[in-house]
Amino acid sequence: MVIGVTETLATHPLTDTHRETIEAAKTALAQRSYYSRYPESPSPRVYGETAPQDGEMAFEALQNHEFTALSDQPSTGRSVGSEVSPYGPQLGVRYPKLDLDAGMAAALAAMPAWRDAGAETRAAVCVEIIEQVNRRSHEMAHAVMHTSGQPFVMSFQAGGPHAQDRALEAVVAALVEQERVPAGVLWEKPGRKAPIRMQKDYRIVPRGVALVIGCNTFPTWNSYPGLFASLATGNPVVVKPHPKAVLPLALTVAIARDVLESAGFDRALAQLAAEDDGTGLAKTLALRPEVAIIDYTGGPGFGRWLETEAVAAGKLVYTEKAGLNSIVVDSTDDLKGMLGNLAFSFSLYSGQMCTAPQNVYVPSDGIRTDEGDLTFEEVGERIAGAISRFTGDDAKAVEILGATVNDDVRDRATDVPALAQRLGGEVLLDSRGVVHPSYPDAVVRTPALVAVDAGNEPAYTQECFGPVAFVIRTGSTDESLDLFRRTVREFGGMTAAVYSTDDTVLEQTREAAADAGVALSENLTGQVFVNQTAAFSDYHGTGANPAANAAYTDAAFVASRFRVVTSRRHV
């Protein structure tokens, strides 16, 4: 039975269940005020006494087995999977290989009922998926830790509740956008004798299959916004995880399928397309005619391919790639706070966040601080010292640094002097190998600092992903601002920060950030860090520079994922 838009849709039971959550999230998103649905503390007091052990045991039970929770997907009969934890162990999880033709057909077949369910029901079902994902946050934390190399608490927070909050944000943003389209209107145009009256119905239709291409470092956090924005707007999703970080998204898709089925919809609305490393499945999927939307986080090479070839093939493409995250240091009235904050930002996950700072601009004649004037050299020394102290204790350091995620990162970090020489810079702080007390095979590296001259642009105008940052000697803060503005405009940037006690400099930096199209953090000296953004309040990315063509989550991120089809008739 076809449900027409003019008929009243029955309220799905989940809409009552999640009404309060959705309303609270809507309010926060509209005001961009603080809101978090999912507690970020992994404490048993929050998630239940047995949650930590249960989560660990569940993760262990997955290892060295077929991932049977997805065995009902249309499969080629083969299985794939070659994940190795950055902490050492092989995961040994084998995933059924998706039969693409059958999978796409199943996705399209599932679409009309999902479309006709309406935005409110879709949002409620999506929230239920997120709630179920939240209950398995400890299991997810281990899966994220042993695919991304993030330290445990970060894996829990960023891979769990923070990702879930971003997912909820995307769902609510999508809902709000769809609700802006009225279901219908009685249109009356005044006429000579009588008005012309028409009933017009506005029907929200999805665009097609949505492909989500995950990354290695943030398999959930970076995939959830696109995944849930597409699903909430009526599009079936096919998730193509990074071959080295499949498990977190396999868990997510399996949960989604169960929730969808329980809610009366087709499991094929969420599918996982896992692959062995190096098979190029993302490209194949991106060009499938059924695929209409693509969300991607990852390296700039494939991102650029998507932005050229996939868009030329008519796909809507949202990318987050890479950029030059920049900090302008002009002056500070809290040197200690600044150094501590910077040391944390450089160290967290060994600089393997797309938001980690890389380029620190410092004037050659130094800066003013509450501890007196510092020369350029002293600024470098003090930052280096802060990092050394912060990462000095191996057992504590690994809980911040995590493990290096791949050989590219390790190569850059293990011979910083050679890197510095090649770039024409000077090592201010070498990266130190840290022995992980529990995982001896993990390659753990502390951040390195390399000083370069502002004139040596090639050295610092490419992304140096991982634990290497540059302290750039500029002629003045004016030159720092010029370089910041120009390099971010040209090469992109996900984040920017400034330290200054001078209101004029702060205002100039805001201008430069507006011109460069990058979000700015000012004088962070406490427990907020430049590499972290808060769901519902901070946009992640701006879409205004080459680092990313989209932002989590603005209206532009959701408004194009659906279309409106009108039918009109006289009444």
Place this chain on the structure above:
Amino acid sequence: MVIGVTETLATHPLTDTHRETIEAAKTALAQRSYYSRYPESPSPRVYGETAPQDGEMAFEALQNHEFTALSDQPSTGRSVGSEVSPYGPQLGVRYPKLDLDAGMAAALAAMPAWRDAGAETRAAVCVEIIEQVNRRSHEMAHAVMHTSGQPFVMSFQAGGPHAQDRALEAVVAALVEQERVPAGVLWEKPGRKAPIRMQKDYRIVPRGVALVIGCNTFPTWNSYPGLFASLATGNPVVVKPHPKAVLPLALTVAIARDVLESAGFDRALAQLAAEDDGTGLAKTLALRPEVAIIDYTGGPGFGRWLETEAVAAGKLVYTEKAGLNSIVVDSTDDLKGMLGNLAFSFSLYSGQMCTAPQNVYVPSDGIRTDEGDLTFEEVGERIAGAISRFTGDDAKAVEILGATVNDDVRDRATDVPALAQRLGGEVLLDSRGVVHPSYPDAVVRTPALVAVDAGNEPAYTQECFGPVAFVIRTGSTDESLDLFRRTVREFGGMTAAVYSTDDTVLEQTREAAADAGVALSENLTGQVFVNQTAAFSDYHGTGANPAANAAYTDAAFVASRFRVVTSRRHV
């Protein structure tokens, strides 16, 4: 003096002037209810006793002269212009040729102050531009008539007030979208001891220079949405008119520049880049690095180039191209009304609207009507007869048909028997040449009807722009619906209509329209026509099929034209 977002912006006087208009338009847009700011009647009672003569004289004064109103644009020193009225006369207007380097530099230089003026001021200034354009609607009507070939009243309505309403709609849609981003928030995250408090400011930034590429048939109506959406979101616009339809956009840009200057902004926020025919300026402009947004209406060839090459170059591209506008005829309880309505839709501007119907699906065993059952042949005869009667009186017919706009259209219309033979169809009604009583050089053609079999898909699955439509013999209404769904999905369509007395068929047609992604008009028998959409209520296009990747005006049309840059700091 830089105005920061944290400071209170002074209210621009125009915001008071246009507050009521903007509020009324906002309400209409949110409800999609009837609203029109600009009266569609050209009557002197509405626009003033001398308006018609004043407009005509103003138009006449422009002919055979340099277009001096734009002589302050940065120019190469040469002038361009080769417009010939489809009604016969050469216009002889010469436009200064824009110096692209200087023009782009001027546009970028004008951007920061326009950005910092804020969304409310920008909207008010844009409305003032539209108001000033409205006051010159009679002059504009002549300019549109003698570039597009539209008949006079249509030129006035579609080129004047209807286009102005669409412009206002775009301005208000852009304003609403920007107002959804709060200026700032005090963000408080609960902490162990004290909350973490941050002030976050959200600043709306434009993307860059917006290029508007106009078309020959609707120089204002199809250009205004993109032009005003881009301008209202902070982007300077460069308008590249069709070489054969420069004057309406030259007038518009000249008015915009004057208003911008009067309002305290830079005239360079609106510029005209006219060209002689065949110089390929659109391509050059589309690839300029300064250009970030492109709005295009026109043929599918260049549209497809923009959708591949320009998007690959990082431009945001909104297109409206061409498609197969379709009508499914199943049954009717008002045969006379249906025939009259169809005759008008085919005849208006000789089918040269992107929304004009082309493919009429009729079952081979005929249809039921209030005048008894009609065979397939009789349906064709009755439509043909209705068109013949409607266009039978030359003097009246020219006021509906207008003039053919170019040789392609003329070629198709002047030898319909040859066209039908080539396509394997049968002429049901030949096109008739109509002598225009006032313009003997105008080529005026009535619509032709060609019958083809449903199996002969190549005949009717390409756009046949102009006064030729196909009556397609299908096995049944089910087959009609299948063909409608499939051909519009594949080849696109701007409009669709159905005639049926059967609720099941109507519901099936709504489903087919949703699948095909095209707006549907049902049983139009009165004074609303399938080829007309109303601003604030009807979306023009859907973006859900290949005919257009955008719709006038949904959130997706405006939300990506700006970006948000945050700055945050502890308080």
